[in-house]
Amino acid sequence: MNCDFYVFSSHKVFGPTGIGVLYGKEELLDAMPPYQGGGDMISRVTFERTTYNELPFKFEAGTPHIAGGICLGKAFEFLESIDLKAAEEHERALAKYAEDLLDTFEGLKIIGEAKNKTSVVSFSVKGIHPFDIGTLLDKQGIAVRTGHHCTQPLMDFFKIPGTVRASFAFYNTKQEIDTFVEALEKSLNMLK
């Protein structure tokens, strides 16, 4: 990828919450001053000068999130043990399957149709608030996210209060999408 920095949260790769990853090119990280002081980030202190520790310790002040780090390592081991290409293909097929089914609903609009988007399907239904759909799906055991997803300007652009978003992972099945679509149909019937 050859990027200068790369950042992500551990929970995006099935790891625990409260920890994340910051990758940076060594020369850039070396050139940067520490942003926080604390244990282990200092190599030597005298009245004349303070020498900071080497990478990565320079940026890891205080007691690190040890348990989180161990669990995140396990999450990576798990991800490396599976066929990621097959997982991606499966996820893509699930999103396509869901989108084809959702397309048959009257007044439903899929928001976000980028060619290489990840396996998420965000949609709005004309005249129905996403929160209402989310509440009724939840009552049927379907977990979706509703709201503006921290992108209010985008929602203003589409002139909608928010969307309902279903996200699929490689452990999901077509059968689960059928269940979701049935539950959605039931919810919309209740709200009309």
Add this chain to the structure above:
Amino acid sequence: MSEIKQREEELVSEFELFESWMEKYEYIIELGKELPLLAENEKSDDLLIEGCQSRVWLKTSGNASTIKFQADADAIITKGIIALLIRLVDNIDPKELVEYNFGVVQAIGLQEHLSPTRSNGLIGMIKRLKNEALKYCLS
């Protein structure tokens, strides 16, 4: 028995008739549809209740002995829930409302809406109703 408690008992016995979550929510949706609406020009930002994913406007009127509420929301379930609350506390002595603990939420099985992750603002609605009542008590 206080007026609110009496209304609470009526509501609880009404909810006991529902046999499934669907019946309960269909009823809440109906209540939302029946709630008297606020005109578009009345929906000012100062009437908005904080902490709701959907937008809820609450308008209050009255005096030190009676308080009245009118509300609107852009999501129908939220509107139904605020309609339920208003049914309990509309046209009531504000002192009674200040002292009321909203035990009705548990009693009719809507406590899941109190979870912060639901962010439908039920807590915000209750706080606002009580604050408004307090203002009228002090007026």
